[in-house]
Amino acid sequence: MSSSPSAPEAKQRPPHRDLRGALRAHLGGMLLSSHAVLLYIFLYLPIVVLVVFSFNDSRFLAKWGGATFRWYGELAGDTQVAYALWNSLFIAVLSTFISTVIGTLAAMAMERYRFHGQLAMDALLYLPIIIPDIAMAIMLLIWFNLSGVGFTPWKVELFGLRLAVPYSVIIGHVSFNISFVAIVVRARLADMDRALEEAAQDLYANSWQTFRRVLLPMMMPGIVAGALLAFTLSMDDFVITFFTSGAGFNTLTVYVFGLVKKGVTPKINAISTLMVVFSLALVGLARLLQKGGEGAPVDVDLF
């Protein structure tokens, strides 16, 4: 029989091995953490610079002339900015609403029903996400020209401003937003136990009541997340708006693009900063709402 009842392994190991192991572990940890730091710098330094320079009291970008709120003040009095902002909001609200309704219905059709051509529709639903914005923009442009929709504006008066928003832009935004909403809502639906709907039916709820009382409330966090995503995407879109709006129509992004052509000023930084803050606030709100879906945690993790 073996006379040495298994002593702790470490004691029998040559000491230099332990040292090397420890060193390696230490080095690994250092590398990892410095990697993380570099990554954060890479991702967020430009944003920090953008924000800092939006307070720059100098007409020139590269020169720091002290801090000021001047650019933000200028924005507030600028009617062109106001028009661009309201155009953006108008398009975002409308396209979000339409695409949320259609996208949710599409998600339900894909997850809860079987029909002919479902596979094809499945693939088509992802298409607007996969194909480049520019290709989509040109497709839409051609389509609006051929179909005669053109850039016919929808004229509305909002807060004393006369807006003229081309239908084509709204339709364009709806067409890419549907996909995003559908995917987010579908993920939520796929996680839902079908027995819940059967239980509702078992408890005398007809199809409409089942939808109203069980399916819809349970999908709601997904729908809200999808809508917020759609809203953000719509506010942030440049390419499709630019191509489907015709000359002389500004949303915030198109307006900034126009300014940049004349040279970058701190005013652009100020607008961009506001847009970043706004987008972050929306994303934060989406997270908050998702967490709020008590008892029904959402697994959709897009952000």
Add this chain to the structure above:
Amino acid sequence: MSASYAVELVSVTKRFGEVVAVRDMTLRIPDGEFFSLLGPSGCGKTTTLRMIGGFEMPSRGEIFIGGEPQGYRPPYQRPVNTVFQSYALFPHMTVYENVAFGLEMRGVSREDIRRRVAEALDMVRLAGMERRRPSQLSGGQQQRVALARALINRPKVLLLDEPLGALDLKLRKAMQLELKQLQHRVGITFVYVTHDQEEALTMSDRIAVMNHGLVLQVGTAEEIYEHPNCRFVADFIGETNFLHGTIAGRRQGALEVTLDVGGTVLAQAGQDIGRGQPVTLAVRPERVRLSPGLPGGEVNALSGTVEDVVYTGVATTYWVALGQGERLMVRQQNEQIGAGPVAERGEKVTVSWPVDAASVFAQASEAQAQAAPEAGA
């Protein structure tokens, strides 16, 4: 169609494409009965239950509930309620809202709902939990909410699909008893699906044993355990020894079987089996008696050698080799402490059993029963 049946299935078949999940099933379940569907995984229990509930429509045949044909009625128009295996409690509603759901859908007044929810929660001992969400309850509590949510509607029939499957053994045993008592109290017909034979034997008034979409035998726990009508039932319920042999003739109103391992035994004649037919003999291990030494001329006695002795607390199990590779399992109650085994390993012993303890199945009919799922259409 007599209205005294809570549920009646007449020649019901259900196909899913090529798969026949339920085959030509005819069942009659009287009012107030605790009826179980028992069978191995995939034998069609859930499908049967879902057809009664209206979640699947029969491919053929008709289902009656309270004497009324159900046709293509959707679930929300049937006087039955279901306790789902996953409970399927609505996670976005409180316990109160869950339990109230059915009454609300039927337009019962708020006052009545409040009173009946309180009663229902009392009945399942969950009073005081109204404000909680399902996610804040233990498995056993969720189970009881599911029960209350179904029973509050006073259905004609309650359908339960392995409702205790997700609980641990101890809770499961407690809930078995509780369910049984509850059923007795409310007097509602229960149709209960399980693949656990012990559970079915414990709780049911009657059991239907299923395999491959066929109902093989319907009877009380005792009937099914003591008088299985085919090899599958004998094998599926409890533990059984199978011995092979041939019919030698009839003696004293019993069948005389010549065993392949040698020796002749008598067995009850369940079905009429002709002379010379190959048969399988089934004997429960606890019905076999074991004694040391060679047989002394008593009936149904065989000699063998003890191969193994296993002490299991309540009983001791002996494995006795009879020759030709056939082994007999014998279980003897341990009635006295320190009595020790009746026989040691390697010892020559005699095994014997009463005439009425053995069932005989013709091997041909067995083959038929097994071939049937493929043959029927």
